[in-house]
Amino acid sequence: MAVRFHNHQRLYKRRKSEIDAAIARVIASGRFDWGDEVPAFEAEFAAWLGAAHAVCVNSGTAALKVALLALDIGPGDEVITVGNTDIASSSSIHHTGARPVWVEIDPVSKCMDVDALRAAITPRTRAILPVDLYGHPADMKAIMAIAREHNLVVVEDACLSLGATIDGQKIGTFADITCFSFAPSKHLGSFGSGGAAVTENADLAEKMRKLSAYGQERARHYTMHGPGGMGGLHHETHGLNERLDEMQAAILRAKLPDLDNMLADRRAQAARYSEGLAGTGINLPQTLPGYGHAWRNYVIEADDRDGLANRLAQRGIATNLTYAPPMHLQPVFADYGISIGSFPVTERAAVRLLGLPIGPQLAMEEIDEVISAIRAVA
Incomplete structure:
Protein backbone atom coordinates (compact mmCIF):
# COMPACT_ATOMS: atom_id res chain seq x y z
CA MET A 1 0.00 0.00 0.00
CA ALA A 2 1.42 3.37 -1.02
CA VAL A 3 0.92 6.05 1.62
CA ARG A 4 0.97 9.66 0.49
CA PHE A 5 1.68 12.68 2.65
CA HIS A 6 -1.25 14.77 1.40
CA ASN A 7 -4.59 13.82 -0.09
CA HIS A 8 -6.58 16.99 -0.55
CA GLN A 9 -9.33 15.16 -2.44
CA ARG A 10 -10.16 13.16 0.68
CA LEU A 11 -10.20 16.28 2.83
CA TYR A 12 -12.57 17.93 0.36
CA LYS A 13 -14.93 14.97 0.55
CA ARG A 14 -15.15 15.31 4.36
CA ARG A 15 -17.02 18.61 3.96
CA LYS A 16 -17.96 18.55 0.27
CA SER A 17 -21.53 19.79 0.60
CA GLU A 18 -20.57 22.56 3.02
CA ILE A 19 -17.60 23.67 0.91
CA ASP A 20 -19.60 23.59 -2.32
CA ALA A 21 -22.32 25.68 -0.68
CA ALA A 22 -19.76 28.18 0.61
CA ILE A 23 -18.18 28.60 -2.83
CA ALA A 24 -21.58 28.98 -4.47
CA ARG A 25 -22.55 31.56 -1.84
CA VAL A 26 -19.58 33.75 -2.67
CA ILE A 27 -20.09 33.46 -6.42
CA ALA A 28 -23.77 34.30 -6.09
CA SER A 29 -22.98 37.32 -3.93
CA GLY A 30 -20.69 38.83 -6.55
CA ARG A 31 -18.46 40.04 -3.70
CA PHE A 32 -15.03 38.51 -4.14
CA ASP A 33 -13.43 41.36 -2.25
CA TRP A 34 -14.60 43.23 0.85
CA GLY A 35 -17.63 41.06 1.46
CA ASP A 36 -19.09 39.46 4.59
CA GLU A 37 -17.06 36.23 4.65
CA VAL A 38 -13.74 37.54 6.02
CA PRO A 39 -15.15 39.37 9.06
CA ALA A 40 -17.50 36.45 9.75
CA PHE A 41 -14.63 33.95 9.70
CA GLU A 42 -12.49 36.21 11.86
CA ALA A 43 -15.21 36.26 14.52
CA GLU A 44 -15.78 32.50 14.35
CA PHE A 45 -12.07 31.67 14.42
CA ALA A 46 -11.41 33.97 17.37
CA ALA A 47 -14.35 32.42 19.23
CA TRP A 48 -12.98 28.91 18.60
CA LEU A 49 -9.63 29.97 20.07
CA GLY A 50 -11.19 31.87 22.96
CA ALA A 51 -9.38 34.99 21.73
CA ALA A 52 -10.61 38.55 21.44
CA HIS A 53 -9.54 39.51 17.91
CA ALA A 54 -8.45 37.72 14.75
CA VAL A 55 -7.15 39.55 11.69
CA CYS A 56 -7.09 37.40 8.57
CA VAL A 57 -4.35 37.77 5.96
CA ASN A 58 -3.25 35.84 2.92
CA SER A 59 -0.61 33.58 4.52
CA GLY A 60 1.06 32.65 7.76
CA THR A 61 4.13 34.55 6.57
CA ALA A 62 2.02 37.66 6.04
CA ALA A 63 0.61 37.25 9.54
CA LEU A 64 4.13 37.23 11.02
CA LYS A 65 5.23 40.24 8.99
CA VAL A 66 2.11 42.29 9.76
CA ALA A 67 2.36 41.38 13.44
CA LEU A 68 5.96 42.56 13.69
CA LEU A 69 5.17 45.78 11.84
CA ALA A 70 2.19 46.44 14.09
CA LEU A 71 4.54 46.18 17.06
CA ASP A 72 6.87 48.74 15.43
CA ILE A 73 9.73 46.32 14.86
CA GLY A 74 12.16 47.74 12.32
CA PRO A 75 15.72 48.64 11.35
CA GLY A 76 18.25 48.36 14.16
CA ASP A 77 16.12 45.93 16.16
CA GLU A 78 16.94 42.33 17.01
CA VAL A 79 14.29 39.62 17.21
CA ILE A 80 15.20 36.37 18.95
CA THR A 81 13.89 33.24 17.23
CA VAL A 82 14.95 29.69 16.31
CA GLY A 83 16.47 28.30 13.13
CA ASN A 84 14.92 24.82 12.98
CA THR A 85 11.81 25.92 11.14
CA ASP A 86 10.53 27.30 7.86
CA ILE A 87 12.22 30.44 6.57
CA ALA A 88 9.03 32.46 7.12
CA SER A 89 9.91 33.15 10.75
CA SER A 90 13.33 34.58 9.91
CA SER A 91 12.35 36.24 6.63
CA SER A 92 9.44 38.08 8.24
CA ILE A 93 11.93 39.59 10.68
CA HIS A 94 14.31 40.44 7.84
CA HIS A 95 11.61 42.16 5.80
CA THR A 96 10.83 44.57 8.63
CA GLY A 97 14.47 45.68 8.53
CA ALA A 98 15.23 43.96 11.83
CA ARG A 99 17.76 41.16 12.35
CA PRO A 100 16.88 37.62 13.36
CA VAL A 101 18.95 36.25 16.24
CA TRP A 102 18.77 32.48 16.46
CA VAL A 103 19.04 30.57 19.71
CA GLU A 104 19.31 26.91 20.67
CA ILE A 105 16.32 24.60 21.08
CA ASP A 106 15.08 22.30 23.81
CA PRO A 107 16.08 18.71 22.86
CA VAL A 108 12.65 17.29 23.72
CA SER A 109 10.11 19.80 22.46
CA LYS A 110 12.41 21.12 19.68
CA CYS A 111 11.13 24.59 20.60
CA MET A 112 13.05 27.61 21.89
CA ASP A 113 15.30 26.92 24.89
CA VAL A 114 14.35 29.53 27.47
CA ASP A 115 17.83 29.65 29.02
CA ALA A 116 19.32 30.32 25.60
CA LEU A 117 16.69 32.99 25.05
CA ARG A 118 17.58 34.78 28.25
CA ALA A 119 21.29 34.68 27.41
CA ALA A 120 20.71 36.17 23.94
CA ILE A 121 18.94 39.35 25.08
CA THR A 122 20.89 42.52 24.32
CA PRO A 123 20.05 46.24 24.42
CA ARG A 124 19.00 45.89 20.76
CA THR A 125 16.50 43.11 21.43
CA ARG A 126 12.94 44.29 20.81
CA ALA A 127 10.95 41.12 20.33
CA ILE A 128 10.87 37.34 20.76
CA LEU A 129 9.48 35.07 18.04
CA PRO A 130 9.12 31.50 19.36
CA VAL A 131 7.97 28.73 17.02
CA ASP A 132 5.65 25.92 18.11
CA LEU A 133 7.43 23.21 16.20
CA TYR A 134 5.45 20.31 14.71
CA GLY A 135 2.48 21.19 16.94
CA HIS A 136 4.23 21.18 20.32
CA PRO A 137 3.94 24.64 21.92
CA ALA A 138 6.99 26.55 23.02
CA ASP A 139 7.25 27.32 26.75
CA MET A 140 5.02 30.37 26.35
CA LYS A 141 4.54 31.01 30.06
CA ALA A 142 8.28 31.26 30.68
CA ILE A 143 8.83 33.20 27.45
CA MET A 144 6.15 35.74 28.35
CA ALA A 145 7.63 36.16 31.84
CA ILE A 146 11.07 36.86 30.34
CA ALA A 147 9.54 39.27 27.84
CA ARG A 148 7.74 41.25 30.52
CA GLU A 149 10.90 41.33 32.65
CA HIS A 150 12.83 42.93 29.77
CA ASN A 151 9.99 45.02 28.27
CA LEU A 152 9.91 42.96 25.07
CA VAL A 153 7.02 41.99 22.82
CA VAL A 154 6.24 38.43 21.71
CA VAL A 155 4.96 37.20 18.35
CA GLU A 156 4.25 33.48 18.51
CA ASP A 157 4.61 31.49 15.30
CA ALA A 158 1.80 29.00 15.86
CA CYS A 159 1.46 28.04 12.20
CA LEU A 160 2.03 24.39 13.17
CA SER A 161 0.16 24.35 16.48
CA LEU A 162 -3.47 25.27 15.88
CA GLY A 163 -5.45 23.46 18.59
CA ALA A 164 -2.47 22.89 20.89
CA THR A 165 -2.79 23.74 24.58
CA ILE A 166 -0.73 24.67 27.62
CA ASP A 167 -2.36 23.64 30.91
CA GLY A 168 -5.65 23.32 29.04
CA GLN A 169 -5.52 26.80 27.50
CA LYS A 170 -5.50 26.95 23.72
CA ILE A 171 -2.58 28.54 21.94
CA GLY A 172 -3.68 31.95 20.71
CA THR A 173 -3.99 33.97 23.89
CA PHE A 174 -0.50 33.77 25.41
CA ALA A 175 1.57 36.06 23.17
CA ASP A 176 1.05 39.69 22.29
CA ILE A 177 0.21 38.40 18.81
CA THR A 178 -0.16 34.77 17.74
CA CYS A 179 0.13 33.86 14.06
CA PHE A 180 -1.52 30.95 12.27
CA SER A 181 -1.36 29.52 8.75
CA PHE A 182 -4.23 28.19 6.65
CA ALA A 183 -2.06 26.67 3.93
CA PRO A 184 -3.72 23.58 2.42
CA SER A 185 -1.60 21.13 4.43
CA LYS A 186 -2.15 22.82 7.80
CA HIS A 187 -4.68 21.81 10.49
CA LEU A 188 -7.32 24.09 8.97
CA GLY A 189 -6.43 24.37 5.31
CA SER A 190 -7.75 26.74 2.68
CA PHE A 191 -7.88 25.98 -1.04
CA GLY A 192 -4.93 28.27 -1.64
CA SER A 193 -3.26 30.33 1.02
CA GLY A 194 -4.32 32.14 4.16
CA GLY A 195 -3.34 33.10 7.66
CA ALA A 196 -4.41 34.98 10.75
CA ALA A 197 -2.87 37.14 13.44
CA VAL A 198 -4.67 36.89 16.79
CA THR A 199 -4.46 39.30 19.70
CA GLU A 200 -6.25 40.38 22.85
CA ASN A 201 -5.42 44.02 22.11
CA ALA A 202 -8.08 45.90 20.11
CA ASP A 203 -5.67 48.64 19.07
CA LEU A 204 -3.16 46.12 17.73
CA ALA A 205 -5.93 44.33 15.84
CA GLU A 206 -7.03 47.57 14.17
CA LYS A 207 -3.44 48.44 13.32
CA MET A 208 -2.94 45.02 11.68
CA ARG A 209 -6.15 45.45 9.67
CA LYS A 210 -4.83 48.73 8.31
CA LEU A 211 -1.35 47.38 7.65
CA SER A 212 -2.74 44.44 5.68
CA ALA A 213 -5.11 46.62 3.64
CA TYR A 214 -3.22 49.55 2.14
CA GLY A 215 -3.10 51.50 5.39
CA GLN A 216 -6.79 52.37 5.40
CA GLU A 217 -9.59 51.52 7.80
CA ARG A 218 -11.52 48.45 6.72
CA ALA A 219 -14.80 50.36 6.85
CA ARG A 220 -13.53 52.71 4.13
CA HIS A 221 -12.86 49.78 1.80
CA TYR A 222 -16.36 48.44 2.37
CA THR A 223 -17.77 51.85 1.48
CA MET A 224 -15.57 52.09 -1.62
CA HIS A 225 -16.65 48.66 -2.86
CA GLY A 226 -20.30 49.00 -1.92
CA PRO A 227 -23.28 49.97 -4.09
CA GLY A 228 -22.37 53.64 -3.86
CA GLY A 229 -19.18 53.12 -5.82
CA MET A 230 -15.72 54.50 -5.27
CA GLY A 231 -15.09 57.05 -2.55
CA GLY A 232 -11.97 58.97 -1.64
CA LEU A 233 -8.74 57.58 -0.27
CA HIS A 234 -7.48 58.04 3.27
CA HIS A 235 -4.19 56.19 3.90
CA GLU A 236 -3.14 56.48 7.53
CA THR A 237 -0.01 54.33 7.35
CA HIS A 238 2.25 52.62 4.82
CA GLY A 239 0.16 49.51 4.40
CA LEU A 240 0.47 46.32 2.39
CA ASN A 241 -1.90 44.19 0.37
CA GLU A 242 -1.91 41.08 2.55
CA ARG A 243 -5.62 40.37 2.89
CA LEU A 244 -7.48 37.07 2.90
CA ASP A 245 -9.97 36.85 0.03
CA GLU A 246 -13.66 36.11 0.35
CA MET A 247 -13.54 32.68 -1.29
CA GLN A 248 -10.88 31.34 1.06
CA ALA A 249 -12.68 32.78 4.08
CA ALA A 250 -15.91 31.06 3.03
CA ILE A 251 -14.12 27.73 2.58
CA LEU A 252 -12.46 28.07 5.98
CA ARG A 253 -15.83 28.82 7.56
CA ALA A 254 -17.16 25.60 6.02
CA LYS A 255 -14.25 23.58 7.41
CA LEU A 256 -13.98 25.16 10.87
CA PRO A 257 -16.80 23.04 12.43
CA ASP A 258 -14.76 19.93 11.55
Whole structure:
Protein backbone atom coordinates (compact mmCIF):
# COMPACT_ATOMS: atom_id res chain seq x y z
CA MET A 1 0.00 0.00 0.00
CA ALA A 2 1.42 3.37 -1.02
CA VAL A 3 0.92 6.05 1.62
CA ARG A 4 0.97 9.66 0.49
CA PHE A 5 1.68 12.68 2.65
CA HIS A 6 -1.25 14.77 1.40
CA ASN A 7 -4.59 13.82 -0.09
CA HIS A 8 -6.58 16.99 -0.55
CA GLN A 9 -9.33 15.16 -2.44
CA ARG A 10 -10.16 13.16 0.68
CA LEU A 11 -10.20 16.28 2.83
CA TYR A 12 -12.57 17.93 0.36
CA LYS A 13 -14.93 14.97 0.55
CA ARG A 14 -15.15 15.31 4.36
CA ARG A 15 -17.02 18.61 3.96
CA LYS A 16 -17.96 18.55 0.27
CA SER A 17 -21.53 19.79 0.60
CA GLU A 18 -20.57 22.56 3.02
CA ILE A 19 -17.60 23.67 0.91
CA ASP A 20 -19.60 23.59 -2.32
CA ALA A 21 -22.32 25.68 -0.68
CA ALA A 22 -19.76 28.18 0.61
CA ILE A 23 -18.18 28.60 -2.83
CA ALA A 24 -21.58 28.98 -4.47
CA ARG A 25 -22.55 31.56 -1.84
CA VAL A 26 -19.58 33.75 -2.67
CA ILE A 27 -20.09 33.46 -6.42
CA ALA A 28 -23.77 34.30 -6.09
CA SER A 29 -22.98 37.32 -3.93
CA GLY A 30 -20.69 38.83 -6.55
CA ARG A 31 -18.46 40.04 -3.70
CA PHE A 32 -15.03 38.51 -4.14
CA ASP A 33 -13.43 41.36 -2.25
CA TRP A 34 -14.60 43.23 0.85
CA GLY A 35 -17.63 41.06 1.46
CA ASP A 36 -19.09 39.46 4.59
CA GLU A 37 -17.06 36.23 4.65
CA VAL A 38 -13.74 37.54 6.02
CA PRO A 39 -15.15 39.37 9.06
CA ALA A 40 -17.50 36.45 9.75
CA PHE A 41 -14.63 33.95 9.70
CA GLU A 42 -12.49 36.21 11.86
CA ALA A 43 -15.21 36.26 14.52
CA GLU A 44 -15.78 32.50 14.35
CA PHE A 45 -12.07 31.67 14.42
CA ALA A 46 -11.41 33.97 17.37
CA ALA A 47 -14.35 32.42 19.23
CA TRP A 48 -12.98 28.91 18.60
CA LEU A 49 -9.63 29.97 20.07
CA GLY A 50 -11.19 31.87 22.96
CA ALA A 51 -9.38 34.99 21.73
CA ALA A 52 -10.61 38.55 21.44
CA HIS A 53 -9.54 39.51 17.91
CA ALA A 54 -8.45 37.72 14.75
CA VAL A 55 -7.15 39.55 11.69
CA CYS A 56 -7.09 37.40 8.57
CA VAL A 57 -4.35 37.77 5.96
CA ASN A 58 -3.25 35.84 2.92
CA SER A 59 -0.61 33.58 4.52
CA GLY A 60 1.06 32.65 7.76
CA THR A 61 4.13 34.55 6.57
CA ALA A 62 2.02 37.66 6.04
CA ALA A 63 0.61 37.25 9.54
CA LEU A 64 4.13 37.23 11.02
CA LYS A 65 5.23 40.24 8.99
CA VAL A 66 2.11 42.29 9.76
CA ALA A 67 2.36 41.38 13.44
CA LEU A 68 5.96 42.56 13.69
CA LEU A 69 5.17 45.78 11.84
CA ALA A 70 2.19 46.44 14.09
CA LEU A 71 4.54 46.18 17.06
CA ASP A 72 6.87 48.74 15.43
CA ILE A 73 9.73 46.32 14.86
CA GLY A 74 12.16 47.74 12.32
CA PRO A 75 15.72 48.64 11.35
CA GLY A 76 18.25 48.36 14.16
CA ASP A 77 16.12 45.93 16.16
CA GLU A 78 16.94 42.33 17.01
CA VAL A 79 14.29 39.62 17.21
CA ILE A 80 15.20 36.37 18.95
CA THR A 81 13.89 33.24 17.23
CA VAL A 82 14.95 29.69 16.31
CA GLY A 83 16.47 28.30 13.13
CA ASN A 84 14.92 24.82 12.98
CA THR A 85 11.81 25.92 11.14
CA ASP A 86 10.53 27.30 7.86
CA ILE A 87 12.22 30.44 6.57
CA ALA A 88 9.03 32.46 7.12
CA SER A 89 9.91 33.15 10.75
CA SER A 90 13.33 34.58 9.91
CA SER A 91 12.35 36.24 6.63
CA SER A 92 9.44 38.08 8.24
CA ILE A 93 11.93 39.59 10.68
CA HIS A 94 14.31 40.44 7.84
CA HIS A 95 11.61 42.16 5.80
CA THR A 96 10.83 44.57 8.63
CA GLY A 97 14.47 45.68 8.53
CA ALA A 98 15.23 43.96 11.83
CA ARG A 99 17.76 41.16 12.35
CA PRO A 100 16.88 37.62 13.36
CA VAL A 101 18.95 36.25 16.24
CA TRP A 102 18.77 32.48 16.46
CA VAL A 103 19.04 30.57 19.71
CA GLU A 104 19.31 26.91 20.67
CA ILE A 105 16.32 24.60 21.08
CA ASP A 106 15.08 22.30 23.81
CA PRO A 107 16.08 18.71 22.86
CA VAL A 108 12.65 17.29 23.72
CA SER A 109 10.11 19.80 22.46
CA LYS A 110 12.41 21.12 19.68
CA CYS A 111 11.13 24.59 20.60
CA MET A 112 13.05 27.61 21.89
CA ASP A 113 15.30 26.92 24.89
CA VAL A 114 14.35 29.53 27.47
CA ASP A 115 17.83 29.65 29.02
CA ALA A 116 19.32 30.32 25.60
CA LEU A 117 16.69 32.99 25.05
CA ARG A 118 17.58 34.78 28.25
CA ALA A 119 21.29 34.68 27.41
CA ALA A 120 20.71 36.17 23.94
CA ILE A 121 18.94 39.35 25.08
CA THR A 122 20.89 42.52 24.32
CA PRO A 123 20.05 46.24 24.42
CA ARG A 124 19.00 45.89 20.76
CA THR A 125 16.50 43.11 21.43
CA ARG A 126 12.94 44.29 20.81
CA ALA A 127 10.95 41.12 20.33
CA ILE A 128 10.87 37.34 20.76
CA LEU A 129 9.48 35.07 18.04
CA PRO A 130 9.12 31.50 19.36
CA VAL A 131 7.97 28.73 17.02
CA ASP A 132 5.65 25.92 18.11
CA LEU A 133 7.43 23.21 16.20
CA TYR A 134 5.45 20.31 14.71
CA GLY A 135 2.48 21.19 16.94
CA HIS A 136 4.23 21.18 20.32
CA PRO A 137 3.94 24.64 21.92
CA ALA A 138 6.99 26.55 23.02
CA ASP A 139 7.25 27.32 26.75
CA MET A 140 5.02 30.37 26.35
CA LYS A 141 4.54 31.01 30.06
CA ALA A 142 8.28 31.26 30.68
CA ILE A 143 8.83 33.20 27.45
CA MET A 144 6.15 35.74 28.35
CA ALA A 145 7.63 36.16 31.84
CA ILE A 146 11.07 36.86 30.34
CA ALA A 147 9.54 39.27 27.84
CA ARG A 148 7.74 41.25 30.52
CA GLU A 149 10.90 41.33 32.65
CA HIS A 150 12.83 42.93 29.77
CA ASN A 151 9.99 45.02 28.27
CA LEU A 152 9.91 42.96 25.07
CA VAL A 153 7.02 41.99 22.82
CA VAL A 154 6.24 38.43 21.71
CA VAL A 155 4.96 37.20 18.35
CA GLU A 156 4.25 33.48 18.51
CA ASP A 157 4.61 31.49 15.30
CA ALA A 158 1.80 29.00 15.86
CA CYS A 159 1.46 28.04 12.20
CA LEU A 160 2.03 24.39 13.17
CA SER A 161 0.16 24.35 16.48
CA LEU A 162 -3.47 25.27 15.88
CA GLY A 163 -5.45 23.46 18.59
CA ALA A 164 -2.47 22.89 20.89
CA THR A 165 -2.79 23.74 24.58
CA ILE A 166 -0.73 24.67 27.62
CA ASP A 167 -2.36 23.64 30.91
CA GLY A 168 -5.65 23.32 29.04
CA GLN A 169 -5.52 26.80 27.50
CA LYS A 170 -5.50 26.95 23.72
CA ILE A 171 -2.58 28.54 21.94
CA GLY A 172 -3.68 31.95 20.71
CA THR A 173 -3.99 33.97 23.89
CA PHE A 174 -0.50 33.77 25.41
CA ALA A 175 1.57 36.06 23.17
CA ASP A 176 1.05 39.69 22.29
CA ILE A 177 0.21 38.40 18.81
CA THR A 178 -0.16 34.77 17.74
CA CYS A 179 0.13 33.86 14.06
CA PHE A 180 -1.52 30.95 12.27
CA SER A 181 -1.36 29.52 8.75
CA PHE A 182 -4.23 28.19 6.65
CA ALA A 183 -2.06 26.67 3.93
CA PRO A 184 -3.72 23.58 2.42
CA SER A 185 -1.60 21.13 4.43
CA LYS A 186 -2.15 22.82 7.80
CA HIS A 187 -4.68 21.81 10.49
CA LEU A 188 -7.32 24.09 8.97
CA GLY A 189 -6.43 24.37 5.31
CA SER A 190 -7.75 26.74 2.68
CA PHE A 191 -7.88 25.98 -1.04
CA GLY A 192 -4.93 28.27 -1.64
CA SER A 193 -3.26 30.33 1.02
CA GLY A 194 -4.32 32.14 4.16
CA GLY A 195 -3.34 33.10 7.66
CA ALA A 196 -4.41 34.98 10.75
CA ALA A 197 -2.87 37.14 13.44
CA VAL A 198 -4.67 36.89 16.79
CA THR A 199 -4.46 39.30 19.70
CA GLU A 200 -6.25 40.38 22.85
CA ASN A 201 -5.42 44.02 22.11
CA ALA A 202 -8.08 45.90 20.11
CA ASP A 203 -5.67 48.64 19.07
CA LEU A 204 -3.16 46.12 17.73
CA ALA A 205 -5.93 44.33 15.84
CA GLU A 206 -7.03 47.57 14.17
CA LYS A 207 -3.44 48.44 13.32
CA MET A 208 -2.94 45.02 11.68
CA ARG A 209 -6.15 45.45 9.67
CA LYS A 210 -4.83 48.73 8.31
CA LEU A 211 -1.35 47.38 7.65
CA SER A 212 -2.74 44.44 5.68
CA ALA A 213 -5.11 46.62 3.64
CA TYR A 214 -3.22 49.55 2.14
CA GLY A 215 -3.10 51.50 5.39
CA GLN A 216 -6.79 52.37 5.40
CA GLU A 217 -9.59 51.52 7.80
CA ARG A 218 -11.52 48.45 6.72
CA ALA A 219 -14.80 50.36 6.85
CA ARG A 220 -13.53 52.71 4.13
CA HIS A 221 -12.86 49.78 1.80
CA TYR A 222 -16.36 48.44 2.37
CA THR A 223 -17.77 51.85 1.48
CA MET A 224 -15.57 52.09 -1.62
CA HIS A 225 -16.65 48.66 -2.86
CA GLY A 226 -20.30 49.00 -1.92
CA PRO A 227 -23.28 49.97 -4.09
CA GLY A 228 -22.37 53.64 -3.86
CA GLY A 229 -19.18 53.12 -5.82
CA MET A 230 -15.72 54.50 -5.27
CA GLY A 231 -15.09 57.05 -2.55
CA GLY A 232 -11.97 58.97 -1.64
CA LEU A 233 -8.74 57.58 -0.27
CA HIS A 234 -7.48 58.04 3.27
CA HIS A 235 -4.19 56.19 3.90
CA GLU A 236 -3.14 56.48 7.53
CA THR A 237 -0.01 54.33 7.35
CA HIS A 238 2.25 52.62 4.82
CA GLY A 239 0.16 49.51 4.40
CA LEU A 240 0.47 46.32 2.39
CA ASN A 241 -1.90 44.19 0.37
CA GLU A 242 -1.91 41.08 2.55
CA ARG A 243 -5.62 40.37 2.89
CA LEU A 244 -7.48 37.07 2.90
CA ASP A 245 -9.97 36.85 0.03
CA GLU A 246 -13.66 36.11 0.35
CA MET A 247 -13.54 32.68 -1.29
CA GLN A 248 -10.88 31.34 1.06
CA ALA A 249 -12.68 32.78 4.08
CA ALA A 250 -15.91 31.06 3.03
CA ILE A 251 -14.12 27.73 2.58
CA LEU A 252 -12.46 28.07 5.98
CA ARG A 253 -15.83 28.82 7.56
CA ALA A 254 -17.16 25.60 6.02
CA LYS A 255 -14.25 23.58 7.41
CA LEU A 256 -13.98 25.16 10.87
CA PRO A 257 -16.80 23.04 12.43
CA ASP A 258 -14.76 19.93 11.55
CA LEU A 259 -11.54 21.20 13.15
CA ASP A 260 -12.04 19.43 16.48
CA ASN A 261 -12.65 16.14 14.68
CA MET A 262 -9.57 16.62 12.49
CA LEU A 263 -7.44 17.33 15.55
CA ALA A 264 -8.83 14.20 17.20
CA ASP A 265 -7.79 12.20 14.12
CA ARG A 266 -4.25 13.55 14.37
CA ARG A 267 -3.98 12.73 18.06
CA ALA A 268 -5.32 9.21 17.54
CA GLN A 269 -2.84 8.60 14.73
CA ALA A 270 0.06 9.94 16.81
CA ALA A 271 -0.92 7.60 19.63
CA ARG A 272 -1.01 4.68 17.18
CA TYR A 273 2.45 5.56 15.90
CA SER A 274 3.87 5.81 19.41
CA GLU A 275 2.39 2.47 20.37
CA GLY A 276 3.31 0.71 17.13
CA LEU A 277 6.89 2.00 16.94
CA ALA A 278 7.79 1.35 20.57
CA GLY A 279 10.82 -0.88 20.90
CA THR A 280 12.18 -0.21 17.40
CA GLY A 281 15.17 1.77 18.68
CA ILE A 282 13.89 4.86 16.89
CA ASN A 283 13.53 8.00 18.99
CA LEU A 284 9.85 8.93 19.08
CA PRO A 285 8.44 12.43 19.67
CA GLN A 286 7.52 13.31 23.23
CA THR A 287 5.04 15.74 24.74
CA LEU A 288 6.16 17.64 27.82
CA PRO A 289 3.88 17.53 30.90
CA GLY A 290 1.10 20.10 30.80
CA TYR A 291 1.18 20.48 27.01
CA GLY A 292 -1.43 19.36 24.49
CA HIS A 293 0.25 18.52 21.18
CA ALA A 294 -1.56 19.44 17.94
CA TRP A 295 0.45 16.91 15.86
CA ARG A 296 0.81 18.86 12.65
CA ASN A 297 3.79 16.52 12.13
CA TYR A 298 4.84 13.20 13.62
CA VAL A 299 8.63 13.38 13.50
CA ILE A 300 10.91 10.53 14.50
CA GLU A 301 14.70 10.60 15.02
CA ALA A 302 17.03 8.07 13.46
CA ASP A 303 20.80 7.93 13.09
CA ASP A 304 20.43 6.59 9.54
CA ARG A 305 17.67 9.05 8.64
CA ASP A 306 18.37 9.20 4.90
CA GLY A 307 18.79 5.45 4.57
CA LEU A 308 15.53 4.85 6.41
CA ALA A 309 13.74 7.35 4.17
CA ASN A 310 15.04 5.61 1.05
CA ARG A 311 14.00 2.17 2.28
CA LEU A 312 10.53 3.45 3.10
CA ALA A 313 10.25 5.12 -0.31
CA GLN A 314 10.96 1.76 -1.94
CA ARG A 315 7.87 0.47 -0.14
CA GLY A 316 5.75 3.41 -1.28
CA ILE A 317 5.85 5.26 2.05
CA ALA A 318 6.26 9.02 1.73
CA THR A 319 8.37 10.86 4.31
CA ASN A 320 9.77 14.37 4.51
CA LEU A 321 12.79 16.19 5.87
CA THR A 322 11.78 18.69 8.49
CA TYR A 323 13.34 22.12 8.09
CA ALA A 324 16.84 20.96 7.32
CA PRO A 325 19.41 22.43 7.16
CA PRO A 326 18.46 25.01 9.78
CA MET A 327 18.24 28.69 8.91
CA HIS A 328 21.66 29.71 10.21
CA LEU A 329 23.22 27.36 7.62
CA GLN A 330 21.07 28.46 4.66
CA PRO A 331 22.84 30.30 1.81
CA VAL A 332 20.57 33.33 2.11
CA PHE A 333 21.99 34.00 5.59
CA ALA A 334 25.62 33.25 4.72
CA ASP A 335 26.54 36.88 5.37
CA TYR A 336 25.74 36.35 9.06
CA GLY A 337 28.90 34.25 9.27
CA ILE A 338 27.47 31.54 11.52
CA SER A 339 29.34 28.28 11.14
CA ILE A 340 28.46 24.63 11.61
CA GLY A 341 28.67 23.72 15.29
CA SER A 342 27.21 26.99 16.54
CA PHE A 343 23.91 25.33 17.55
CA PRO A 344 24.69 21.65 18.17
CA VAL A 345 21.22 20.60 19.40
CA THR A 346 19.53 22.26 16.43
CA GLU A 347 22.03 20.81 13.98
CA ARG A 348 21.88 17.29 15.42
CA ALA A 349 18.10 17.32 15.10
CA ALA A 350 18.29 18.55 11.52
CA VAL A 351 20.24 15.48 10.36
CA ARG A 352 18.20 12.94 12.34
CA LEU A 353 14.56 14.03 12.08
CA LEU A 354 12.15 12.42 9.62
CA GLY A 355 8.47 13.27 9.25
CA LEU A 356 5.91 10.48 8.80
CA PRO A 357 2.49 10.83 7.14
CA ILE A 358 -0.21 12.03 9.54
CA GLY A 359 -3.52 13.82 9.33
CA PRO A 360 -7.25 13.45 8.70
CA GLN A 361 -6.59 12.77 5.01
CA LEU A 362 -5.28 9.34 6.06
CA ALA A 363 -7.06 6.23 7.28
CA MET A 364 -5.78 4.41 10.36
CA GLU A 365 -4.97 1.44 8.10
CA GLU A 366 -2.45 3.63 6.32
CA ILE A 367 -0.83 4.57 9.61
CA ASP A 368 -0.57 0.85 10.36
CA GLU A 369 1.04 0.33 6.96
CA VAL A 370 3.70 2.92 7.78
CA ILE A 371 4.33 1.26 11.14
CA SER A 372 4.71 -2.16 9.52
CA ALA A 373 7.10 -0.79 6.93
CA ILE A 374 9.29 0.90 9.53
CA ARG A 375 9.40 -2.20 11.69
CA ALA A 376 10.48 -4.19 8.62
CA VAL A 377 13.28 -1.90 7.46
CA ALA A 378 14.48 0.06 10.52
